[in-house]
Amino acid sequence: MEFLRSIFSHPWLPHVLAVSGFVFAVFLIARLFAEKKQPSNTVAWLLVIVLIPYVGVPLYLMFGGRKLRRLMARKSRLVLVHGGLDLVRVSPSVSQVINTTNALGASPPVGGNALRLITTGEEAFALMEENIRHARHSIHITTFILGRDDTGRRLVELLAERARAGVKVRLLLDAVGCVFSSRGFVDPIRRAGGEVQRFMPVFSLVPRRSANLRNHRKIAVFDQHTAIVGGHNLAEEYMGPLYNKKRWSDFGAVVAGPAAVLLNEVFLADWAFASGKPLEALHNEEAEAGEPVRVEGDSALQVVASGPDAKGDPLYEGLIAMIQDARESIYVITPYFIPDEVLWRSLMVKARAGVRVVLVLPERSNHPITDYARRFYTRELRGAGARVMHYGAGMLHSKAVIVDERVGLIGSANFDLRSLLVNFEIGVFVYSRADVRKMGAWVATLLASSTELKQDRPRRFPFFSGLLEDLCRLLAPLL
Incomplete structure (x- = not known):
């Protein structure tokens, strides 16, 4: 204790702390500019770090990362493999969009799809329930929010029921968006033989996690053939079996055909990262249980995933x-x-x-x-x-x-x-x-x-x- 007291009372301690703080601030600012954020984003972080460092520095260390090199070295780059899918030629009038996204590693458009728009929360819930009930091999769902409400409970019950019937059920929950529903609330699925993973827990023993990098994707894929995509989270505000005047107006679509295969690829890449299971092993499981890709319609669709695992933006x-x-x-x-x-x-x-x-x-x-x-x-x-x-x-x-x-x-x-x-x-x-x-x-x-x-x-x-x-x-x- 006497030794520690002598250190803390030494006259050079304030100078050392001041110099160390300055060096650390310079390091953070250099890292901030190296991340090549948008100018407005950089300025906002810079002001918070400089003006209120006791708040800004820990916040930046926790939330400031965008494309973290070490993290992304562990999460493989997202490359959508077409493997026999029908690449379709679309009108030259949209070539500028396609060329731009393709140059950044996005999947080219695929044909043979059927697209059905979802414009109400009641319709969204009915389609989700219908596809869960009729899935024969696999149900893959990722969501940002799973509500601890009647909608969330009903979907957990349905997924547990299908898992008990032998369907491979995988539910991927964002650790921040589902902070109150990613543990005991989904235990019925686990007990029934289904799998649940949390995407990038904020407090983890794994180094270089970032609370800033959230999985905001909403994807549900059934039997590698039919997918639901859009803005709906799995909660009462977004969907439910009965009309609710307080329900938010949301939008999405049901995709059947080759594009659903690509949406499933996005899910598998995220699942491999969250679960630690090799992506190749997941692909082998899919090949054993899957069916040939079927043509369902004449819609030309392009699946584009964006985030730290994508090349560019x-x-x-x-x-x-x-x-x-x-x-x-x-x-x-x-x-x-x-x-x-x-x-x-x-x-x-x-x-x-x-x-x-x-x-x-x-x-x-x-x-x-x-x-x-x-x-x-x-x-x-x-x-x-x-x-x-x-x-x-x-x-x-x-x-x-x-x-x-x-x-x-x-x-x-x-x-x-x-x-x-x-x-x-x-x-x-x-x-x-x-x-x-x-x-x-x-x-x-x-x-x-x-x-x-x-x-x-x-x-x-x-x-x-x-x-x-x-x-x-x-x-x-x-x-």
């Missing part, structure tokens, strides 16, 4: 390519609208050039800070000629983009920096005009329940409201 750059190639119209449906400079300026240029740019956003989302952060972007876009529609029939959680009735995008990603540049996300580009028109018809139903925002609402305290808006916009890239 294919979903983000594919979205930029969609917008920049627009000739007549751009519809963006999203719950949270926090674009980066490139996406925002691309929309601004298109609106000024006479392209019909329409944003459909919730009047009030479940995250007020993002509502404040979006005000600047929507105000500038309105000034450029874009229309901003506020959906008034509850919370809008749908995510979709439609360009010119030529190409659509369905998936899990929001129109914000976290989804497009940090999270593990999944998207399906739709290249069949008949399917894109069906997406347009769904958007028309949203517009019927929306009002156009002509100008910002009057503020009681303009100075403080403006200050709050600027602060939220500054911090939004960290959310």
Whole structure:
């Protein structure tokens, strides 16, 4: 004790601590710039680290990583193998999007699919239940949120029932999104012989985990042939057997055919990482239980996974390519609208050039800070000629983009920096005009329940409201 007391009372200790703190701060700032984040993201972290270091430094160490080299060395790069799938030639009018995503390692489009849109939570639950009940070989589900509610309990019961019947059930839960439902709540599945894994636990003995890298993908694949993809989490807010007026408006699709095989590949890569089981062994199991890929329709679809396991940012750059190639119209449906400079300026240029740019956003989302952060972007876009529609029939959680009735995008990603540049996300580009028109018809139903925002609402305290808006916009890239 006397030795420790002498050290802590030594006059040079404050100097050593100051120098050490400075060196550590320089190291963190150098690492921050080396990660090649978006400028707004870098500035936000820099301010937090410099102005409130006792908070900013530990937060950055826990949440700041984007594409961590050591982590990704353990999680193999996501490469979707086509193995006999029908690669389809699509219209040259969408070649810019396809070339962009393919250059970043995304899967080329495949034909022979059937696509069915899911526009209500009741329909989503019914289709999930139906496919779980009729699965013969395997059920693979990954979700960001599994609710500890009636919807979550019912799905756990169904999965346990199918596991007892000998179906291979695998449930992959994000460790943050399912923090309250990834342990004892899903024990019925484990006891029935099914498997449950948690994706990247925040507190783990494995080094170089990051709480920042979340699996936001929502994928359910049945018998390697039929898949459900979109924005629906497995909770009462998103789906359920009965109508609930408080349920959020969400969007997704059922995919049957070759594209479902590729969605299954995404699941297997994530499962191999979370479970530690070799991907080759999983593929061998699939080959033993699987059936030949069947042609189910004439939809041309492209499966694009984005995240730290992808080369570059294919979903983000594919979205930029969609917008920049627009000739007549751009519809963006999203719950949270926090674009980066490139996406925002691309929309601004298109609106000024006479392209019909329409944003459909919730009047009030479940995250007020993002509502404040979006005000600047929507105000500038309105000034450029874009229309901003506020959906008034509850919370809008749908995510979709439609360009010119030529190409659509369905998936899990929001129109914000976290989804497009940090999270593990999944998207399906739709290249069949008949399917894109069906997406347009769904958007028309949203517009019927929306009002156009002509100008910002009057503020009681303009100075403080403006200050709050600027602060939220500054911090939004960290959310």
